[in-house]
Amino acid sequence: MGLILEESITxxxxxxxxxxxxxxxxxxxxxxxxxxEEYREKINIRTPNVAQKVMNLSGGNQQKVVLSKxxxxxxxxxxxxxxxxxxxxxxxxxxxxxxxQLAADGKGVIMISSEMPELLGMCDRIYVMNEGEIKGQLxxxxxxxxxxxxxILKG
Numbered sequence: 001m002g003l004i005l006e007e008s009i010t011x012x013x014x015x016x017x018x019x020x021x022x023x024x025x026x027x028x029x030x031x032x033x034x035x036x037e038e039y040r041e042k043i044n045i046r047t048p049n050v051a052q053k054v055m056n057l058s059g060g061n062q063q064k065v066v067l068s069k070x071x072x073x074x075x076x077x078x079x080x081x082x083x084x085x086x087x088x089x090x091x092x093x094x095x096x097x098x099x100x101q102l103a104a105d106g107k108g109v110i111m112i113s114s115e116m117p118e119l120l121g122m123c124d125r126i127y128v129m130n131e132g133e134i135k136g137q138l139x140x141x142x143x144x145x146x147x148x149x150x151x152i153l154k155g
Contacts, residue, residue, distance in 0.1 A: 002066045005055035009047060010036035012054050012065050016073040039068035044094055060091025067098060077108035084118065096122060116145050128152060 003012055013036045014021045021031040036050035043064045047057060054065055063083065070078055080099070084092040099122060102109050113119050119126055126143050128135045128151040136151040 002069070003054050003062060006053060008036075009040070009045065009050040009052055009054055009057075009065055013039050013050075013068045013072055016069045020072065035072060036068075039072065043068050043071075043098065058088075058091075060087035060094075063087055063091065063095065067095065071098075071102075075107070077110065078102060079110045079112070081112045082114065083111065084113075084115070116148065119143075119148075120145070 004015070010032050014032045018027065021028055021035055033050060039045065040047065040050055045057075045061050045064045045068065047061065054062055057065065067080075067083070083099070084095055087095075099109055099111070103124075111119070111122060120140075120143055123143070124140050125137060126140070126148065127137045128148055130152045135154065138147055138151075
């Protein structure tokens with residue numbers, strides 16, 4: 001989700017920030033390619049070239065293209081909904097490293113995840129939701145699977 005599978009890696013990465021690769025409303029192909037190459041290296045997207053269609057990438061590399069797109073848009077707050085669902089352990093680790101670096105750089109990261117170990121390992125604060133309502137919050141030092149389950153069940 002968040003990708004145009006029939007398009008290239010380059011197009012997908014630059015799509016959310018077209019002013020960053022255009023001048024007077026005209027796309028600069030060289031600037032687009034340069035940005036895509038920069039993110040291919042920085043995020044470690046495994047592909048022979050950035051002209052490749054996204055549909056030909058693995059799930060983990062597709063996820064990295066989506067992440068690159070939003071990083072190129074330079075948000076102050078990034079909302080990640082299930083950022084590691086369906087990808088292999090190696091790609092998960094790389095995405096976790098990127099998320100940690102964003103937080104270290106002072107960016108806000110809101111991570112939505114149904115994977116309890118992911119939340120416990122990555123978050124500074126956890127808000128517990130059940131049936132569309134916030135049931136409580138926990139600081140990382142107070143969070144555990146048991147504490148989270150108690151909040152969900154107290155309803």
